[in-house]
Each structure stands twice: as C-alpha cells, then as structure tokens.
Amino acid sequence: MDNGGFSLHEVRGLAVDFMKPTPGIYWTDFLLSISLGWMAFYTALNTPLNNGMFYIAYGFAALALYRAVIFIHELAHLRKGSFRLFRRVWNLLCGIPLLVPSFSYDGVHNDHHKPDIYGTNKDGEYIPFAVKQPGGMIAYVFLSLILPVFFILRSLVLTPLSYLSPAIRKFTWKRASSLTIDLSYERPAWAITSDTNWRWQEFAAFIFAATAAALLFLGILPMKAFYLWYAIGVMIFFLNSLRTLAAHAYRNPGTEQMSVSEQYLDSVNVPGERFFTTLWAPVGLRYHATHHLFPAMPYHNLGRAHRHIAKNLTDNQAYLSTTRTGLLDALRRMWREAAAAKQS
Secondary structure, eight states: OOTTSSOHHHHHHHHGGGOOOOHHHHHHHHHHHHHHHHHHHHHHHTSOTTSHHHHHHHHHHHHHHHHHHTHHHHHHHSOTTSSHHHHHHHIIIIITTTTOOGGGTTTHHHHHTOTTTTTSTTOTTOOOGGGSOTHHHHHHHHGGGTHHHHHHHIIIIIHHHHHHOHHHHHHHHHHSSOOOSOTTOOOOTTOOSSOTTHHHHHHHHHHHHHHHHHHHHTTSSOHHHHHHHHHHHHHHHHHHHHHHHTTBOOOOOSSSOOOHHHHHHTBOBOOSSHHHHHHHSTTTTTBHHHHHHOTTSOHHHHHHHHHHHHHHOSSOHHHHTTBOSSHHHHHHHHHHHHHHHHHO
C-alpha cells in the first residue's frame, strides 16, 4: 500500500491493457480539429464583424485550434522515436502557425512528472496557488490577454538575435523557450527528449512570423488576419489557463518532494459533463489525475482506464477523492483553500 491510500501495484495491474496508442485515432482527431479550425478561421476572416456568423466562426476556430494545439501534450509523452510523421505534420499545420512548436513543451513537461521535481521549485508547471493569495489565480488567467505578444517576440525578435549573440542564445533557451506557468522557470540545457530537431522548428517559426509580418506591412495580408490570429491565441491561452488551474490542487509549497500517489492526490479528474468538459479540457486532459499515474497512457484510453480502475479497485475511496464535478467545482475548491491559507 502506497502512502496515497491505495495500492499502486493493483492500479498498475488494472491499467495494463490501456497503454497502447492507436495511431488512427491520433491522425483522425488532429486532422479533423486542425481542418475545422483553419476553415473557421478563413470563414471569420472573410465575414464582416457586424455579421453574427463572424462570432460563430471565431468560436469554432478558437475551440478547434485549441483542441489541435493540446496535442502538444501527447507529443511530450509519446515514446521517443514514435509518431515521427505525426510530430512533423503537427508542427507544420499547428505548432509553427501558432508559434508554439513542439520543442517548447518537450522535456520541460516530462520533468513535471518526475517525483523529485513535481510540485517543487524546479517544476515550471506548478505554482502553489492553494497556499497563496487567491489573487494569484486571477492574475494568471488575465495574463492570457498579452501572452501572444511574448510568442511573437520570441519567434520574430529573439530567434534572429540569438543567432548573432551567444549570450542572447543562452537567455532565449533558458527563459523564453518553454511552455510553463512559472515565469521564473529556467530551462536546463538538457531539457529535450524527442525534438532533437528543435533548431529547425525554431527557424521555421521565425520564417512564418517574418513572412506574416512582411505580408501585413505590404498590405498583401489584411490586418484583420493578425487581429483574428491574436484573438484566437488569447482564447486558447484563456481556456488553457482555466484548464491548468483545474488540473491540480496546487497544495505543495514547493519545498517537498511528492511520491507518485501523492502527485495523483494533488491532481484532478473531471469525468462528468462530457460535452462541456471536453471543450475546456480536450484530448484526455479532464482525466489529469489518472494521467499522472500513467503519463504514457494515450489520451483516448484515459476515460476507459479511469472507469475500469474505479470499478475494480479493491478500495477506490482514495482514488475517487480526486474527482470534481466540473470546472467551477475545481476552481471553487482551490479558491477556498487559498482564501483559508491567507487568513491563517
């Protein structure tokens, strides 16, 4: 029995049949999402702002592209050397045009799952919101309004400058090359797992940003295209900020290491509200606690695995304690904990 209140050996035995990814599901899901996203983008671009269809197309574009970009999380976990073509196509159709190539998450996210790093000061994806003032959560969400600016500057300005200066190159890698929530995070030089071609991804993002800037400057591309791209970026970051806040309990102050089961109990599953939850936590991320037990489990099996474990685990009380009824429930609980910590 692990100190989390359930047997890790038993849980792993129950999950053994759910570990194999199905490439066809990945390709179908991603290609449908990215196709719908860019088609909706094109529709919104060619629809007047005073037409209700513009806002419908914008909504579809934001949600579909959000789902497509979240596949970056799967790319970080897929076995090294596998899904190579899928990785290239994802970067070409999604990562590069949205200025978030897969190397920005590769390695960095893998550290988030290591027991000696998760929840500590070395974890760039963890801030102890539940033991800090609640206002920190609000500030984090509103940061979404300006985040696209940083990604534009990263690709359009820092990339070419880093080619000219070793000091800027070092700074760019350490402080401006990671998708994290902790702005003080410094990326280690070795934090790369599968994207050994990251320099080409970086260069491609620069070429895309520079080409788009030139076309805008010359009037070939309408400014509406940039405003729409930016607005979609803001919505993607906004939705992801809410999802991130609802993914963990964020109770570790950052000074203690946590076991695998403690990681699980500090994480959240939201199995209910299937349609709505899938919109804000797509690609399996509504089962984030189960994901922390099995980081390599493909997203399309997480729901089945969660239900199978919950049904067959000898004592499932601790396992089900991570369940939340929805986004508001998860956020409300953490807000109350943070408010209580502030008063204590």
